[in-house]
Amino acid sequence: MRRLILPLTFGILGTAILLSLGSWQVRRLAWKENVLAQIDRQIAAEPVALPVELDPDADKFLAVTVQGLITQDEVHVLASTRDTGAIYRVIAAFETTDGRRVLLDRGWVYPPSKDAQRPMVQTTVQGNLHWPQEVDSYTPENDTNANIWFSRHVPTLAKALDTEEILVVARSTTEKDPQVTPLPVASSGIPNDHLQYAVTWYGLAAVWVMMTLYYLRRMRKQKKV
The missing domain is CATH 1.20.58 (Methane Monooxygenase Hydroxylase; Chain G, domain 1)
Structure with missing residues (x-):
């Protein structure tokens, strides 16, 4: 034993x-x-007006409504989804009716439509605030000459488009003929x-x-x- x-x-x-x-x-x-x-409850909550003061931790996924102008100043972030394959997220500068300039993740387009001319449009956007953590040691350098980006790093995008460090990810808009398909925030990606x-x-x-x-x-x- x-x-x-x-x-x-x-x-x-x-x-x-x-x-x-x-x-x-x-x-x-x-x-x-x-x-x-x-997070699901916060994403689906009743949208509020964009607060003046924001905390990237406390206000992440906050549902908001913004009114204003989608400008032609935009960057294209290479991405992919299981259903669509390779796509580009279109991040545009959005000028609100109260004089602010923030980032707007309009959604996605297929690569052939990446450089299409998208007109400026007045609209109301419902979406969620987001500060994505998409940068690590394997993230390539952005090709700014070709307007190909590899992450939605808010400070970097804000500097490139001269906006506040605020990203609104569109869930829906009042555009009559939207040329970009919204890709809303969802907890399924966590x-x-x-x-x-x-x-x-x-x-x-x-x-x-x-x-x-x-x-x-x-x-x-x-x-x-």
């Missing part, structure tokens, strides 16, 4: 650790689902992999138990021989 104590101890400890990691991911899953539900992680840890715990039992059984057989 003494020979079995060490592997049995490792088996119990390893199983306990793996089960605790799985349970932690289950708790994280519940937390993340609550966060996503809160990763939530905690269920897969939990299943992985629990699966490893089951494997650990089976390996421990197999090893103990093998040791007992060797002792009998």
Whole structure:
């Protein structure tokens, strides 16, 4: 029996650790689902006028209504979706009726329409505020000469289009003949992999138990021989 104590101890400890990691991911899953539900409520809330003072953390996803002019000053951000493939997001400078100039994510166009001339238009936009975190060490440098951008980094876009560091992602507009298809903010784009992680840890715990039992059984057989 003494020979079995060490592997049995490792088996119990390893199983306990793996089960605790799985349970932690289950708790994280519940937390993340609550966060996503809160974001969904905020996205779908009744739109308000654009506040004067904004906090990128507290006001992220705030539903707003803005009235004004969509200018022809725009940048094109290369992106893709599962349903459309390669697209360009059209980010334009938007001049509000109360004299502000902010960024407007109008939506998307296919690559052949990237450089099409889009007229200035007076409209009312309903959408959500957003400060996307799309820049990391793998993000390419923007090709400003070709007007090809690789992220919606708000400070950079604001500098390029001479606007406030505010991005409104359009959900709908009153344009009669919109040339850009809105791509609204949605919580579906926020990763939530905690269920897969939990299943992985629990699966490893089951494997650990089976390996421990197999090893103990093998040791007992060797002792009998």
